[in-house]
Amino acid sequence: MAGHSKFKNIMHRKGAQDKKRSGMFSKLSREITVAAKMGLPDPDMNPRLRAAVNAAKAQSMPKDNIQRSIDKASKGDAENYEEVRYEGYGPSGVAIIVEALTDNRNRTATNIRTAFSKNGGNLGASGSVAHGFERLGLIEYPASAGDEDKVMEAAIEAGAEDVQSDDDGHQVWTSIDSLHEVAKALETSLGEAEAVKLAWKPNLEVAVAGxxxxxxxxxxxxxxxxxxxxxVWGNYSISDEELEKLG
Known part of the structure; x- marks a missing residue:
């Protein structure tokens, strides 16, 4: 088990920044619909759907919107979305993994390639950076869930592999297979998590400055x-001082 370690820079500025994303509810709705379509429309019987619903609740998505997204899948009214992963490099050689749900691969690929090329990066081939990450389960709790020792103890008892805590909260890492089993155990001891999802954890971080x-x-x-x-996942690490310079 690892102890205190900053994670906030690995998945770009969550919290307040997430709320500024354009079409957030649309993205959440899309994931809910896809999850419900791929399995049962009951969150208790469909781990991916449960994680999607929890993520939507964490962003204060209205219950009616959540149910509407599930119903679309149940009634066969949902669009056919395909899961696609893109990999590339950003400034300072940072490795970046982008996960998308799309109904038009050509459109999405063009947009992703353009975003990379216009912002100091380049889109790579499939598998070009994924080898530098581990595919794991991630359970996120706010700092209010308890101190580092309390969360660490609960995570160990639940069967987690690693815990990282900082001022923003706690990240509990698990194997993919045990993600929902660990999440269920932690819900009993710590309450409902902010997020339960599959994640890309970098093996090494790249410090970015200037x-x-x-x-x-x-x-x-x-x-x-x-x-x-x-x-969007990356293996970058940025100091608080550098982030403050951005305003």
Missing amino acids: DDVGTLMKLVDALEDDDDVQT
Whole structure:
């Protein structure tokens, strides 16, 4: 088990920044619909759907919107979305993984390639950066869930593999297979999580400083602003001092 470690820079500025994303509810709705279509429309019987619903609730998405997204899948009214992953490099050689749900691969690929090329990066081939990450389960809790020791103890008892805590909250890492089992156990001891999802955890981080910080943030923002993009992961680390310079 790892102890205190900053994670907030690995998945770009969550919280307040997430709320500024264009079409957030649209993205959440798309994931809910896809999850419901791929399995049962009952969150208790469909781990992916449960995670999607929890994510929507964490962003204060109205219950009616959530149910409407599930109903679309149940009634066969949903669009056919395809899961696509893109990999590339940003400023300072940062490795970036982009996950999307799209009904038009050509449109999405063009948009992603443009975002990279206009913001100091380049889109790579499939598998070009994924080898530098681990595919794991991630359970996120706010700082209010308890101190580091309390969360660590609960995570160990639940069967988690690792815990990282900072001022923003706690990240509990698990194997993919045990994600929902661990999440269910933690819900009993810590309450409902902010998010339960599959994640890309970098094996090594790249420190970014100077002008590359602003360029990298513009790249990540451009990717996240695309309607088809669901998540953006990177192996970058930025100091608080560098982030403060951005305002």
